[in-house]
Amino acid sequence: MYPLEVLQRGIFREGDIEILLENSPVKVPSDIIRLIDKYAHIWEEQGFYDEFRIGSVREIILTRRGSSEDPFVILKLQPTGYFHFLATNANLNLRKDFYEKDRVILQTRAKQLKDPFNPIRDFANPLSVNTIVLCDKGTKTIIVKRSSRTCFRDGLWYPSAAETFSIPHDTSEDGRPSIFSTIKRGVHEEIGIIQEDITDYYISGLFFDWEVYDYKFSAIVDTALSCEDIIGRWKLLAKDSKYEGISVNIVPFEVKTLLNAQGWAPELRASFIMGLVSKYGPARIKRELEKLIL
Template sequence: MQELIESASSGPWGILVGAAFGVVASVLFEERLLTIRRGTARRARMLRSKLRRGEPDRSDLFALGPITTSMRLVEGDGTQVIDEQRIRIMVTPRAVEVPEEIRPWIDEVAAEQEARRQRGEPAFWNGPRYAVEGLSIGRSPIAEHPEICLRLLESDYYTFLATQQLDRPLPGGGTLRERYLDGADPATAPAFLCSSFGANVALITADEQLIFARRGSGVATRPGLWGPSANEALSRHLDSDGRSAPELYRLMRRGICEELAIEPDEYLLELLAFFVDTEQQQWGSAFVGSLRSVTAAEVLARRSRGVPDKWESEELRMVPFQIGPVLEFLAAEHRAGTLTSYLPAVVHLALVHRFGRRAVERAAAKMPRSG
């Protein structure tokens, strides 16, 4: 038998057998390649179908273990600080253009807030704000440090409140979300839908506790949810002296002082990222701050003696600033549905900045998916 096999492999029969195997292998390879192509084409068709139906592609939205969000990071990953001197803000002294069919909504907001004031109920004033016209990102030569240019127009708080009604039916049909946002890049949304820019900070006490703040019931957006240590919106009245553009580091320092009664010389502040929340079309920035000598107990004691904007947060929670405890807190509150959309990313950036991306991602991969 062995002689027959050797004879077949070395004679004409060997050539035929080899050719047959070659044909079979070629057919199998072509079938596999065709399957891959069909799968790729099918995924592409599904994506195009989603875009046509207005369904957002969530592949670029921030996720951490089992936590998914509506937030898209547009610059920064926690490993590099965005220097204060490399941020340029350009303000065009022109009011943001609002479609005529939206103007009655702004009047409704004004009438509602005035009616609340007349009844002696909490109400919002129409303060001057900015609208984000665009954000440009570049890199410095050689060192490739991030360089940011934020372009702003003039807006106001009532325009912000009116345009937050993204799912309200429009007189001409559809909604603001369907007409301007679904299937589009959120970074290119019309400026009138971006009448807010927020600064958010993960603040770490001198005794290594991360401060979480539960938003008050009287705030306009996301009341009662857990957010970062402090959050502040850019104001034309408070953050610009009329002769120069606002500064983001100064904005964040104002927020920390107003919400926590902590002065600028008591901490180190570093900007890590820019993002846009696609659910409510709100732009924001993420900072990390380290208190030099103020402990968690002292932060709580200061708050008990009063802070200018105490109403914006109804509770502070201190969590040890270690990867495990912080991720456990996020996972538990995520299951309870009590996290703001931007909090996981702000905290993740702070963890990466301290402990490194690899360590944080290893721990996040072990977070329970359910339960």
């Protein structure tokens, strides 16, 4: 089963997505707290720390505003800690920190989820964004191979930047929580793109990851830069201790690239496809896929 389920697709710009952040943190159940206490030393040795910065998805509302036919997304979030994420979503299927009996506790709890629009209240349910950065006049993109320092899916190819919505860093100019601030922070921290480099940016879809039980936006950032310029910045940025990639590659931003997509993480495949559809339209992408398959 393909692990990512499309919850909504389209072109979303600032003003089309609203994040409502509650002040009170998630109330973590006692059995999950015991798991955190049990495995915290492992995560600390791996270089993780329990910063209270994750926006835990509590509710998703898809609606429309006024007479507009365009979708409008409302996300209700609560603050929670990073170890809450490691003790729930991350160790559900992908990470292998837990003894099997503890993993069974999580997997039993996860069976409660029937509909991604009604998140499991006991889990951390983080919100992230996977960004395709376009270069060489929008014809190509940069993909990044994950290092072993990442939380999961290490060794796989990922989109140009992948960031989790972070409290209190990701806010708009008027101080409201903003996933678009996450996009701009991510491309700056991971591949050195600054605001002045960006010619356009938008969100192309919202996904649910059934392996990690978290919520992921896909996004496009268009630039006036060459791909070689971006790789030069990445080489400088790779010296940063926060960096999570071990190598980069330039690939054409076109349907044919998907035929040779070896070692791609699900996030890259989904974001790549949704990016193509948002940029060129579903009819054109469908025709090109049919030509390649036939």
